[in-house]
Amino acid sequence: MRRIAVVGASAAGLAAAETLRREGYDGTLTLVGDEPEPPYDRPPLSKQVLAAEWEPDRLALRTPAGLAALDLDLRLGAAATGLDLVDRAVRLANGSEVPYDGLVIATGVRPRRLPGEGAHVLRTLGDALTLRERLSPGRRLVVVGAGFLGAEAAAVAWRLGAEVTVLEPAAVPLAHAVGADVGRMLARAHAERGVDLRCGVMVSEVTEEGVRLAGGEEIEADEVLVAVGSLPNTEWLDGSGLAIGDGVLCDEYCEAAENVYAAGDVARWYNPLFGTSMRIEHRTNAAEQGMAAARNLLAAREARKAFAPVPYFWSDQYDMKVQAYGYLRGHDEVAVVEGDLAERRFVAAYRSGDRVGGALAVGMAPKAIRQWRQAIVTGASWHEAVRSGV
Amino acid sequence: MKVELEADKCVASGQCVVAAMEVFDQDDDGIAILLTDEVGPELVDGVQEAAAVCPAAAIRLVRP
Numbered sequence: 001m002r003r004i005a006v007v008g009a010s011a012a013g014l015a016a017a018e019t020l021r022r023e024g025y026d027g028t029l030t031l032v033g034d035e036p037e038p039p040y041d042r043p044p045l046s047k048q049v050l051a052a053e054w055e056p057d058r059l060a061l062r063t064p065a066g067l068a069a070l071d072l073d074l075r076l077g078a079a080a081t082g083l084d085l086v087d088r089a090v091r092l093a094n095g096s097e098v099p100y101d102g103l104v105i106a107t108g109v110r111p112r113r114l115p116g117e118g119a120h121v122l123r124t125l126g127d128a129l130t131l132r133e134r135l136s137p138g139r140r141l142v143v144v145g146a147g148f149l150g151a152e153a154a155a156v157a158w159r160l161g162a163e164v165t166v167l168e169p170a171a172v173p174l175a176h177a178v179g180a181d182v183g184r185m186l187a188r189a190h191a192e193r194g195v196d197l198r199c200g201v202m203v204s205e206v207t208e209e210g211v212r213l214a215g216g217e218e219i220e221a222d223e224v225l226v227a228v229g230s231l232p233n234t235e236w237l238d239g240s241g242l243a244i245g246d247g248v249l250c251d252e253y254c255e256a257a258e259n260v261y262a263a264g265d266v267a268r269w270y271n272p273l274f275g276t277s278m279r280i281e282h283r284t285n286a287a288e289q290g291m292a293a294a295r296n297l298l299a300a301r302e303a304r305k306a307f308a309p310v311p312y313f314w315s316d317q318y319d320m321k322v323q324a325y326g327y328l329r330g331h332d333e334v335a336v337v338e339g340d341l342a343e344r345r346f347v348a349a350y351r352s353g354d355r356v357g358g359a360l361a362v363g364m365a366p367k368a369i370r371q372w373r374q375a376i377v378t379g380a381s382w383h384e385a386v387r388s389g390v
Numbered sequence: 391m392k393v394e395l396e397a398d399k400c401v402a403s404g405q406c407v408v409a410a411m412e413v414f415d416q417d418d419d420g421i422a423i424l425l426t427d428e429v430g431p432e433l434v435d436g437v438q439e440a441a442a443v444c445p446a447a448a449i450r451l452v453r454p
Contacts (some may be wrong), residue, residue: 018442041445043445061447283445284403284405284445287442314445321420323403323420365418366407367416373408
């Protein structure tokens with residue numbers, strides 16, 4: 001293989017490019033990114049960057065020297081617009097083509113939006129800097145969506161003195177992801193600080209004055225942030241012949257077609273550890289999957305390794321750090337296995353079938369949850385793990 | 391090889407400990423600590439993995 005293209009220059013794409021070099025690939029390596037900046041880190045956008053604690057230069061994932069050492073054919077500010085699997089070439093918006101022998105797709109996701117104009121979203125550095133300029137004491141911010149991103153942004157805006165209202169369609173925020181009890185605990189953290197969290201509220205439109213609800217009521221705001229999830233960037237692959245379905249569909253090796261792999265937020269692959277296909281939008285998964293895809297692309301077919309990680313995410317909300325391992329979605333039961341939910345110091349375990357599928361901790365020493373990670377890796381039986389406390 | 395850790399960037403994910411338990415640990419707040427800052431060849435792969443999966447890009451492996 002003498003020409004490899006990596007499309008997407010964020011955490012997953014960079015990890016793939018770096019791994020290819022580390023594993024000894026010395027051919028042409030093209031890294032394509034639609035944003036103008038060199039690869040940067042996104043989790044601080046809704047935390048330290050929005051709070052104006054960090055300046056953008058701290059987000060760079062590699063130093064200029066570190067990037068130069070990868071000897072990349074770096075195409076920044078260049079969106080991919082098409083893929084020809086037969087002639088093996090990626091088309092770019094500027095009309096040029098990138099021929100390849102091997103391809104890694106890491107084009108990520110973009111925020112879902114609502115009808116109407118003027119709302120902020122929070123995905124890129126530009127988004128974060130624009131919103132942070134508008135937040136100051138007394139400014140009225142409406143956040144649509146009380147998921148992790150919306151909750152983090154609400155917590156930062158509250159700390160900056162803004163008047164914050166959070167509108168959430170579900171009855172309990174994040175219940176589908178972490179369960180109703182943990183969701184209610186997170187909701188109380190907003191209420192205690194005077195952040196006005198309203199659940200069961202459908203927003204139909206962003207207006208010049210704020211937002212309009214499905215029932216017709218209007219809520220005034222100076223700024224609106226829409227944080228209602230994201231969509232995988234797969235449109236550029238339409239007509240390519242790749243299978244798409246809420247992401248690029250891959251097997252357990254992250255392979256989408258021969259010598260074509262996908263990684264990061266855009267990839268939906270079969271995770272054999274959980275026996276299901278998943279698409280994970282976590283920062284750590286982007287790096288891990290980028291590495292796995294790159295290694296499998298270079299390996300002989302029989303030497304490839306299935307990508308079977310335990311997903312991990314964290315979220316900072318007010319004074320709480322939430323950390324979770326495993327696959328919590330679609331869980332059958334939640335049990336607090338250590339500490340106390342009301343005190344916000346606890347580990348909760350998540351049952352999937354008859355095994356431990358996930359664990360979430362708030363305010364605990366890291367070792368407390370690490371052993372639950374191990375229970376997930378080994379497919380520990382739920383009843384034994386909960387009875388013995390792992 | 392030398393390991394460098396920018397502890398003030400650390401977000402307490404503990405991914406480095408999972409990747410290289412011989413080199414990294416966490417304090418009670420979860421912030422990563424270096425158990426050693428010089429690693430021999432047998433630990434280089436683990437530290438490289440830790441640097442790559444660190445969500446805060448806070449770990450670097452420096453060749454002498």
